[in-house]
Amino acid sequence: LGHEVLEVRKPAQLDGLDALIIPGGESTTIARLIISNGFQQPLRDFCASGRPTWGTCAGAILLAKEVDRLDRPGIEVMDISVKRNAFGRQVDSFEADLAIKGLPGGTFHAVFIRAPIIERLGDGVIPLATLEDGTVVAAERDNYLATSFHPELTHDTRFHQYFLAKVAQATTAAV
Numbered sequence: 001l002g003h004e005v006l007e008v009r010k011p012a013q014l015d016g017l018d019a020l021i022i023p024g025g026e027s028t029t030i031a032r033l034i035i036s037n038g039f040q041q042p043l044r045d046f047c048a049s050g051r052p053t054w055g056t057c058a059g060a061i062l063l064a065k066e067v068d069r070l071d072r073p074g075i076e077v078m079d080i081s082v083k084r085n086a087f088g089r090q091v092d093s094f095e096a097d098l099a100i101k102g103l104p105g106g107t108f109h110a111v112f113i114r115a116p117i118i119e120r121l122g123d124g125v126i127p128l129a130t131l132e133d134g135t136v137v138a139a140e141r142d143n144y145l146a147t148s149f150h151p152e153l154t155h156d157t158r159f160h161q162y163f164l165a166k167v168a169q170a171t172t173a174a175v
């Protein structure tokens, strides 16, 4: 989509970024690495600076202020409560076509891999997508975006564009 991407491995690399995507993976492992690499405060400072930050799956778990069964603190900046592995084991992973608020062009094919759900939305947090039973799987507030699923696993770039629009807005506001 014409943007420069940098893989962040050291806290100092956060300085030059306009935005951050925290990908999926295994949230307890990522939380452990955040702590052992001295990333926790720099990530909190990055988020507090208002720069757009998007957590997908494990990334969403790390952004949440409250998590069911995470054995150490994540970044804890977005006022949502998240339940890990809410659909069961890896074999219970699934795909679903979701209507996403703010995303034109029809439903979005969402890939859920041992995904969490968003159980509580704090004040001002907007649900962007729900499953048929009403379970929230994407939400947004201010500079934060959280998705239970993995938009990078399909060729549909609309969610990335949605995030980039947030980045453009934040960058303009900062000038």
Ligand code: GLN
Pocket: 023, 024, 025, 026, 027, 028, 056, 057, 058, 059, 061, 084, 085, 113, 114, 115, 116
């Ligand atoms: N189940 C993982 C966890 O709880 C998240 C899976 C993923 O990021 N796809 O950390």
